[in-house]
Structures are given as C-alpha cells and as structure tokens.
Amino acid sequence: MRSTTEFPQFKREQRKIVMVTAYDCPGARYAEAAGADTILVGDSLGMVVLGYESTVPVTVDDMVHHAKAVRRGAPATCIVLDMPFGSYHAGLESATRCAVDMLQRSGADALKLEGAGEVIGVIRRLTQVGIPVVAHLGLTPQSAAVLGGYKVQGRDGDAAEQMLRDALACQAAGACALVLECVPQQLAAHITRQLDIPTIGIGAGPGTDGQVLVFHDLLGYGSHRVPKFVQQFAQVGPQVQQGLADYARAVRSGAFPAEAHSFNLGGAVLERLYGAALPAAA
Secondary structure (H helix, E strand, O other), rough: OHHHHHHHHHHOOOOOOEEOOOOOOOHHHHHHHHHOOOEEEEEOOOHHHHOOOOOOOOOOOHHHHHHHHHHHHHOEEEEEEEEEOOOOOHHHHHHHHHHHHHHHOOOOOOEEEEEOOOOHHHHHHHHHHHHOOEEEEEEEEEHHHHOOOOOOOOOOOHHHHHHHHHHHHHHHOOOOOEEEEEEOOOHHHHHHHHHOOEEEOOOOOOOOOOOEHHHHHHHHHOOOOOOOOOOOOOOOHHHHHHHHHHHHHHHHOOOOOOHHHHHOHHHHHHHHHHOOOOOOOO
C-alpha cells in the first residue's frame, strides 16, 4: 500500500490492515520487507527512542526528522505521521499551516490526529485542503494526563456511546481511517461495523479492520515499559545485550580486532616507512 486511497478497498475486501509503528530507516526497511501495509511514525518515539516520560515534549521537528528517515527506509509503503502535542490546537489556520509544513517536509502520505471535539473541525479543514487524515480515539496518549493516565476508555455506557458518536463524526469530517486504542473489544467491533472507513486497533481486540503495534514492542527491543496488550513476536533485546557484552570482552582481552578485521601495508611502503619490511602488527 503506497497511499491511504487503498484503505476503503481493504475494508470492502475484509483484508486486515497491518500497520507497524517505526521511527528510523532500519526499522522502516524491515517493516516494508516484511510486507507491512502502512507504517505509523508515532509520537510515541518520545518514550520509545528519545527517553521522555510522555509524548508531550515531542516537537514538530522531531516528528519530521524521524519521518524522513522512515521514508528513506520504506519508499514504497504508505506512511502516516502523528501531529504532536499542541501542533493542531491553536486554531484552524495555525493547524493547517503546521500540517502542510509537516507533510511537505516529511514525505509522509497522511497525518494522524488524536481526539474529537474541536479536533473534528481540524480533520474537516485538513481534508478540504487535500491532506489525508487518520483519526485516533480511545486512549489518546497526548491527553493521558486528563484521562486519568493510560487506562482503557469507553467502558461505561455513556462513554461507549460518545465514542461511537465521535467515530461517526470523524468519518463525516473526512477521516480516511480510525485508530482505536485501549478500547473494549466489543465496543471496537461495534464501531468498526458502523463505519465505512477502516479501523485499526491497538489494545482493541480482533474485531477491528487492522492492527498496529510498535516495532520495538513486538520485537522485544528496548527498555521502555511494554503495554499489557502487546504480544512480543520476538525477543531481540537479550541478543543485543549479549552481543554488546561479547564485544566489550573481546576488545578488553585483545581478541578483537583480529587479523581478519585488519588492513595491511604492502612491503614497499613498509620498507619506505621503516627501512625494512616489518610485520604489519609491529
């Protein structure tokens, strides 16, 4: 998939959308080679690769920088880019200017916005400008502080009904897809059935039109906290740690570098330098 225009076809054909959240060129290259349909450059990079406590410190320039790296690694894959905290909350004109700037500089194919309410108007405006928008409901990490933390959303009747109304409003405003995060699976499946646009779940059960997980989470790479809803399909972290430890021991013992990893001067150059053809290690 190279653009969001294929999203409706996936839903019609009931083909599950595979989305991977990645932040750099190697990760994107692996995701594209594995056949991911789309890559999300999420502002979760703040916690996963930049070491912040939340997504709030992540800037527009951070997002653009990482998206450009992902584009270089996955030139044939649809890339969705998060608009970070505060970048689309200061009015329609400001949000539009920021969105255009991010799309032009990053090479992404679509932008993702969290929340409903006033954000619905931003989705509508960006869509009118010609920017594909992926909406995001449920647990919205940028708003975690006012949601009471990283908790499942939509568990009571009023909240569930409001989320459905918000999902329909996102669709009516022009969103091309909807991410549902940390939502009870029954509610996520119900919303999915009510929408014409595809839903992509993360901690939302199997009833959505697709799934997204963070590259580092699903591969067991990194020291950040892994959410409960993640299945780790590999454990590369211990291998990385072991490899680094083996390298350190080899350097300290003198076992690395060996002759196979070294370069040698020719005899004539050695004789010119030393007056005799000395061994390369001398």
